[in-house]
Amino acid sequence: MDATIYHNPACGTSRNTLALIRAAGIEPTVVEYLQNPPSREQLSTMIADAGLTVREAIREKGTPYAELGLDNPGLTDEQLLDAMIATPILINRPLVVTPLGTRLARPSEVVLDILPVDAFKGPFTKEDGEQVLDQGGKRVV
Numbered sequence: 001m002d003a004t005i006y007h008n009p010a011c012g013t014s015r016n017t018l019a020l021i022r023a024a025g026i027e028p029t030v031v032e033y034l035q036n037p038p039s040r041e042q043l044s045t046m047i048a049d050a051g052l053t054v055r056e057a058i059r060e061k062g063t064p065y066a067e068l069g070l071d072n073p074g075l076t077d078e079q080l081l082d083a084m085i086a087t088p089i090l091i092n093r094p095l096v097v098t099p100l101g102t103r104l105a106r107p108s109e110v111v112l113d114i115l116p117v118d119a120f121k122g123p124f125t126k127e128d129g130e131q132v133l134d135q136g137g138k139r140v141v
Contacts, residue, residue: 001116003028006038006046006095014094016108016126021096023133024119028096037088040081046095049102054080057104059092108132112139 003021005028008014021028031038038046047057054077058070065071070083070090084090094105101114109132120137131140 001026001098001100003096003098003115004031005029006031006033006091006093008032008034008093011093012127013106013108017094017096017105017111020108020111020124020132021115023124024115026115026119033091033093033095034088037085037091040085043084043091044081046097046102049097050095050104052104053077054084057092057095058084058090063087063089065090109139 003026005014005018005021007018007030009032018028018030037043043057044054047054050057058065058080060066064087068083068087069075070080092104092106094108096103096105096111096114098114100116103110103114105111108126112132120133122133122137123131123135124133125131134140
């Protein structure tokens with residue numbers, strides 16, 4: 001299966017998502033989006049395909065969101081996209097694209113929605129110790 005993750009290696013959620021994809025036996029295309037941001041069209045498509053609004057796809061924490069005045073409700077989607085392209089740290093992560101869909105994997109286990117159900121053969125535990133998959137590779141609820 002093809003998969004692409006827009007990844008920030010400094011982000012624990014992004015690292016956990018990448019590890020889950022690899023645990024499914026998939027070696028994804030890893031795009032470190034801070035160095036290689038998606039095009040405006042790619043970003044807009046991913047946001048729409050993930051069922052998000054542009055505002056939902058903006059990262060506020062640890063970014064210049066407030067300093068740039070992006071909390072202004074009068075800003076259009078086009079203006080918000082411009083800001084995200086100009087300052088990629090504003091793109092919330094990780095965005096993952098597979099043939100089964102596109103998701104903003106926050107929390108990381110959201111990526112399971114777009115991976116093959118039968119891909120996991122064993123347990124998976126996130127960096128913080130939270131178990132996501134049980135011994136049989138089934139999602140822990």
